[in-house]
Amino acid sequence: xxxxxxxxxxxxxxxxxxxxxxxxxxxxxxxxxxxxxxxxxxxxxxxxxxxxxxxxxxxxxxxxxxxxxxxxxxxxxxxxxxxxxxxxxxxxxxxxxxxxxxxxxxxxxxxxxxxxxxxxxxxxxxxxxxxxxxxxxxxxxxxxxxxxxxxxxxxxxxxxxxxxxxxxxxxxxxxxxxxxxxxxxxxxxxxxxxxxxxxxxxxxxxxxxxxxxxxxxxxxxxxxxxxxxxxxxxxxxxxxxxxxxxxxxxxxxxxxxxxxxxxxxxxxxxxxxxxxxxxxxxxxxxxxxxxxxxxxxxxxxxxxxxxxxxxxxxxxxxxxxxxxxxxxxxxxxxxxxxxxxxxxx
Numbered sequence: 001x002x003x004x005x006x007x008x009x010x011x012x013x014x015x016x017x018x019x020x021x022x023x024x025x026x027x028x029x030x031x032x033x034x035x036x037x038x039x040x041x042x043x044x045x046x047x048x049x050x051x052x053x054x055x056x057x058x059x060x061x062x063x064x065x066x067x068x069x070x071x072x073x074x075x076x077x078x079x080x081x082x083x084x085x086x087x088x089x090x091x092x093x094x095x096x097x098x099x100x101x102x103x104x105x106x107x108x109x110x111x112x113x114x115x116x117x118x119x120x121x122x123x124x125x126x127x128x129x130x131x132x133x134x135x136x137x138x139x140x141x142x143x144x145x146x147x148x149x150x151x152x153x154x155x156x157x158x159x160x161x162x163x164x165x166x167x168x169x170x171x172x173x174x175x176x177x178x179x180x181x182x183x184x185x186x187x188x189x190x191x192x193x194x195x196x197x198x199x200x201x202x203x204x205x206x207x208x209x210x211x212x213x214x215x216x217x218x219x220x221x222x223x224x225x226x227x228x229x230x231x232x233x234x235x236x237x238x239x240x241x242x243x244x245x246x247x248x249x250x251x252x253x254x255x256x257x258x259x260x261x262x263x264x265x266x267x268x269x270x271x272x273x274x275x276x277x278x279x280x281x282x283x284x285x286x287x288x289x290x291x292x293x294x295x296x297x298x299x300x301x302x303x304x305x306x307x308x309x310x311x312x313x314x315x316x317x318x319x320x321x322x323x324x325x326x327x328x329x330x331x332x333x334x335x336x337x338x339x340x341x342x343x344x345x
Contacts, residue, residue, distance in 0.1 A: 028131075032075040035133035040069055063145065069137065071129050078129040080140035081122045085148050090121050092155045099195075099207065100158065103290070112143045119292050123147065170223075171199025179340060180204075182225045183315045185308075188336025194221065201225070208321075217289045217299060219321040221333065226314040235269055238279045238309055242267040245316060246281045246305050256298070257285040273308050274339040280306045284323060302326035306334065312341055 033047050037058060044060030050070065057070040065083040084090055097105050097116040105114040107125075115124040125144055129136050168174035169189055175181040182201075189206060198205040204223045210216030224245075231237045246265035253262070267281035287301040300323040308315045317337075319330045 029073065029075050032129075032131070032133045033071070036069065036071065036078075036137055039134040039137035044069065062141070063148075067144075069140070075129050075133070077126065078136050078140060079124055079126045080137075080144055081117065081120075081124050082144045082148070084121050084123060085151075088148075088151060088155070090118075092159070093123075093151070094118055095209075096155060096158055098290075099210070107143050107147060112139065114143075114147060117292075168199075169196070170204050171196055173199055173201070173204060175342070177340075179342070180223070180225070180315075181342060181344075183223075183310070183313050184340040184342040185223070185315050186338045186340075187223075187333065189221075189333075217322050219325075219329065220319070222318040222320075224316040224318070226316060228309070228311060228313050232309050232314065235277070235279075238277065238307065239267040239269070239281075241314075242279045242281045242305050242307050242316070246283050246303070249303055249305070249318075250283050250285070253285055254288075257287070267305075270306065273334060273337065274310075276308050276310045276339070278306060278308050280304060282326075300324075304330050306330060308337075308339070310339060310341075315339075
């Protein structure tokens with residue numbers, strides 16, 4: 001045979017092998033969805049393509065409610081959506097999954113992730129779709145039932161933990177007098193408005209509790225305790241310190257937070273608080289905010305850093321909030337702030 005003929009034969013062989021592989025993969029996928037439909041039961045519909053996605057979905061009755069089972073075309077990820085059981089407060093479920101667990105609560109040793117669809121009040125369970133479709137369906141159904149049964153007790157447990165944290169404004173850094181042990185600072189943060197999420201010597205962090213209804217973009221409040229220094233008695237070093245803190249924040253922001261290069265922060269002196277000099281600087285940026293499951297959009301945000309330069313320590317309050325609300329929010333926090341020199345200062 002001539003080299004030309006041999007080359008043509010090789011091309012045909014490769015093409016045939018590819019065709020057989022593709023055909024085999026399509027057959028595997030078809031068999032997978034057929035097995036999944038069988039495992040779901042007679043109440044579930046035939047799989048149909050979900051518009052604007054690469055998924056196929058089947059709907060049916062599960063524990064008295066309409067459930068949806070979905071898997072992508074390649075049958076590599078599966079998800080089960082089930083309605084929240086009656087009598088369970090959806091706002092508390094939102095707080096647990098979206099706010100506390102950042103949108104995904106792990107179950108079954110991490111094999112199943114539990115999410116929340118706030119628009120439709122549905123629990124969403126996701127897992128890797130194994131080759132055994134029946135096992136995949138069973139894992140999601142079993143976890144859906146188990147999680148809903150455990151959910152009321154889990155919500156009560158988390159509520160008690162939040163109440164205990166709320167009794168200490170600064171967590172473990174709260175002194176016997178209710179003030180920050182290192183700063184002597186007291187803040188009037190209502191537990192129904194602010195939730196303590198982190199308390200460490202290098203910083204304390206709260207998140208604003210979202211309203212039950214309406215838009216609820218994330219709002220964060222942080223407090224840093226820095227050592228005092230003789231140099232900070234002068235205005236210029238105070239401004240430079242705030243600018244360094246704001247600059248470090250800007251550098252940590254993801255791409256797209258600014259229309260161009262990150263701006264150079266410019267701090268200014270602010271009105272004294274409790275007789276101590278203050279300075280402040282703001283960083284305006286865009287932040288991706290989740291508006292519904294798997295969908296986010298950029299929103300105008302502002303981060304404000306407000307330093308209070310006491311003789312024994314420097315308190316820096318950081319507010320990160322939607323741009324039109326950040327200044328008023330900081331003013332409210334400062335209005336409820338007071339200082340006393342700590343015993344060990």
